Amino acid sequence: MTILNRLKLKSRMILILGLMALVQTGLIGLFALHYLQQSLDEQIGQRALHVAKTIAAMPSVVEAVEGGDIRYLQPISLLLAEKTQARFVVIGNINGIRLAHPNPYKIGQSMADDEGDDSAEALVHGKGYISKALGSLGWSMRGKAPIYSEDGHKVVGVISVGYDLNRVAEIIQRYRLTLILVIIGSFVLSALIAVWFANHFKQAIFGLEPEQIARLFEEQKATLGSVREGIIAINAEGKVTTFNPAAVETLGLPEGTQLSGKNIKDVIPDSSLLEVLKSGIPQYDRELWLNDHTFVANRLPMKQGDKITGVVSSFRRKDELDQVSKKLTRIQQYADTLRSQAHEYSNKLHTIAGLIQIGANDEALALIGQESRSHQKLIRLLLDAVPDPILAGCLLGKYNRARELGLRLKIDPESRMTELPDHLPREQLVSILGNLIDNALEATLHSDKAAGEVTLSMSDFGNDLIFEIEDQGPGIDEAEQLRIFEKGVSSKAKEGRGIGLHLVKNLLDNLGGTVTVEPASQLGSRFIVYIPKQREQRSVQAE
Known part of the structure; x- marks a missing residue:
């Protein structure tokens, strides 16, 4: 052996x-x-x-x-x-x-x-x-x-x-000689068939030796066991062929449950894996509602040549991703705020130092008082109108960013955003608002006719949260207003543009909200965002 x-x-x-x-x-x-x-x-x-x-x-x-x-x-x-x-x-x-x-x-x-x-x-x-x-x-x-x-x-x-x-x-001797020739011929024919079959078999297993396949199988088991995301694969008949412990745990099944050989409908009713198996079109970052939890899933078809042989899906509870995303969003907000403040106050300190050196002490004191009053006014407005610290921190960071660019972010003093629902993901909200403000700042910055001001108005009256962002940019043609939210579409002819507004549209679709674009009262464009306060009971596809 x-x-x-x-x-x-x-x-x-x-x-x-x-x-x-x-x-x-x-x-x-x-x-x-x-x-x-x-x-x-x-x-x-x-x-x-x-x-x-x-x-x-x-x-x-x-x-x-x-x-x-x-x-x-x-x-x-x-x-x-x-x-x-x-x-x-x-x-x-x-x-x-x-x-x-x-x-x-x-x-x-x-x-x-x-x-x-x-x-x-x-x-x-x-x-x-x-x-x-x-x-x-x-x-x-x-x-x-x-x-x-x-x-x-x-x-x-x-x-x-x-x-x-x-x-x-x-007669027996004559047949014996014939039989020996037949045995030799059969052996040669079997050897030729074995060569052909071995080549075909080796090609089917990608040229691997049995020991290599066994090692890869053990590595696959170890890999699946170490991955925290749930993984399920089905064959062309819709039966489960591969799964990992994280899938059993994520789906809320008893520990040690064996899924191999079961139809995916028996494991996850109304599974979209069968849809991918039929169409062959992959699905990325799809949200689904299962067992009172929201999941984010990716589904990819497995093909052998042009034939679809199965589908593999990875999924994870969305609240885990939200926690990571929330932390990253806060860190980015803090970083933007600190960078903007550092740059802004560095310029102010240099100015104040220059005034003191030339003996203009009164002007230096006036500038210090002006800065203090401006920030105190903004902080009081945010404390009264926006008690949510994440949203307030985002607005403060964008305010300092505008000043860094030589622009002004004006927040309507009549704004009010005190009734943010608990179920509304804060990181998605600040991502929507942040992208729209950044887009308005950039449009205003590149406009020759701009007075350098972006206006933000917020309202939580009624059943919707309403945000209005008005810039002083060149405006958007009616034809472009229908395409501006598509991925890759931008009025700036630079590589990598057309992502922010596309992300805004996707996030609003997920929250059941809408965004409209219209000409501003004097110059530029006005983006109006509506986000419902009550979570809609949407029929979310299962895995």
């Missing part, structure tokens, strides 16, 4: 298939030879018995046997042996004494003297039979038949007709 394991898969398959063909052909050959010998023996025996019964029924022979007429029986037995191509025709009387024999010296002697003689069956019981025995003339297949008297009431003698078995041996 150790030597076999050292061989490549192709060599193993050629060797094993060749040996199997050799053994199978050899066994079949031995059986064929044995069956052929038995068949030939039986045919020759039946022929000998038929000849013996025919001779025993000849009236002249019956009469000669009853009269003990050796002179008639001896030549007739030789003639009949020649005519029937028999080795011998022996005729005996009721006492088993030979009346005719190919060897004249045997005439008159008892047939019982021959080794293996069994004439009693014919003489005593009056039955014809076939036997293979060694007689005075060697091995032969014999047929013996009783000779009945003319009235048919009693046995008066016996006819023994024998055929030489050497002819049978010659």
Whole structure:
């Protein structure tokens, strides 16, 4: 077994298939030879018995046997042996004494003297039979038949007709040579088939050896076990073929539940995996509602050539992703705020230092007071109108960002955003608002007619949260207003544009909200966002 394991898969398959063909052909050959010998023996025996019964029924022979007429029986037995191509025709009387024999010296002697003689069956019981025995003339297949008297009431003698078995041996030898040639041919053909099959099989398993496949299988099991995302794969019949412990845990199933072989509908009703299996179109970052939790899933079809052989899906609870996203959003907000403030106050400090150096102390104090009053006014507005710290931090960061760009972010003092629903993801809200403000700042910055101001108005009256962002940019054509939210579409001819508004549209679709674009009152564009306060009961597709 150790030597076999050292061989490549192709060599193993050629060797094993060749040996199997050799053994199978050899066994079949031995059986064929044995069956052929038995068949030939039986045919020759039946022929000998038929000849013996025919001779025993000849009236002249019956009469000669009853009269003990050796002179008639001896030549007739030789003639009949020649005519029937028999080795011998022996005729005996009721006492088993030979009346005719190919060897004249045997005439008159008892047939019982021959080794293996069994004439009693014919003489005593009056039955014809076939036997293979060694007689005075060697091995032969014999047929013996009783000779009945003319009235048919009693046995008066016996006819023994024998055929030489050497002819049978010659036939067997001829077939044996043929069979050896067939075995050699089968072995060569099996080797060629094994080479073709091994090449086809190796191609199907990507040229891997069995040991490599086993190692990859163990690595796959370890990988699936270490991944925190749930993974489920189905075959073309919709039955689960692969899953990991995280899938069982994420779906809320009992620990140790075996999913292999189960139909995906029995595991996850209304599964979209069957839709991907049918269409072959992958699905990315799809949200689904299952077991009172929201999941984010990716589904990819598995193909072999042009044929879809299955689908694999990875999924994870959305609240885990939201926690990570929330942390990243806060960190980015803090970083933007600190960077903007550092840049802004660095400029102010340089200005104040310059004023003090030239002795303009009153102007320096006035500038310090102005900065303090401006920030205090903004902070009081945010504390009163926007008590949510995440949203307030976002607005403060964008305010400082605008000042860094030499622009002004004006927040309507009548704004009010105190009734933010708990279910509304804050990171999605600030992403929507942040992208729209950044877009407005950039549009205003690149406009020659702009006064450098972006206006934000917020309202939580009624059933919706309403945000209005107005810029002083060049505006958006009506034709472009229908395409501005598509991915990659932007009024700036730069690579990587057209992402922010596309993200805003996707986030609003997820929250059940809408966004409209219209010309501003004087210059630029106004984006109006509506987000419902009540979560809509949407029918979310299951995994």
